Amino acid sequence: MKTKILLICFSFLLLSMQCDDENHSGITPEMLDNKKQEILDYINSFSCAEASGCNSIAFGAKPCGGPREFLVYPNSVDQVTLQNLVDEYYDMDNEYNIQTGAVSDCMVVTAPSNIDCVNGVCTIID
Template sequence: MKHFFRILLLTLLLPSFQCDDNENTRTTPELLAEKKQEILNYIQSFSCANATGCLSIAFGAKPCGGPREYLVYPNTVNQSVLENMVNEYYEMDQEYNIETGAISDCMLVGPPNTIGCVNGVCTIID
């Protein structure tokens, strides 16, 4: 009977000594910056030949909804790879907004009107 109570006590106390996984997976501004740089590096590893070879994609998550900004990229990138990377960033950004109770100006950010290819780099003109 004595052993039963010891085992019961250990069973009840053991979970309290385990690490909290949520602390290790929290989204931080540093993680967001690293992920954004990874995406920008991927985009920059491709070049464009002319303005028709450039596209834009919504990027990030404003706390009120909608994208934070738009990224421009050459149509030579692997579209599904880029979309997966941007979706991962979106999830992280949205999670960070919720965790921190972030607020924003709630202004709609629209896609760029004019995109150009400047020296092999897709650029927002206005």
């Protein structure tokens, strides 16, 4: 009888020490969405002019390598700040891919070849 009680108590102890996914401190889709929105808000706080022009930056991390997409931005942004924000997002996205065992189509995403300033906003021209 003592053995059974001891075994039950030990089982409860082991169960209470297991990791719970809800308490996991990993990257969540909401965290990625918030970081992306922070970056887009930063980019959108600047406007372009024909003289200053626009550029693109690789963004995100596909599970099998390469960027998920390219963001366009006016050259008037502080490019060091933008690069730091994009690098932070890349690290988060890469960690999320590892944590979830994500897979992707592995297709190469290329930088846009034709970007123009349209009404003060950098736009990809098809």
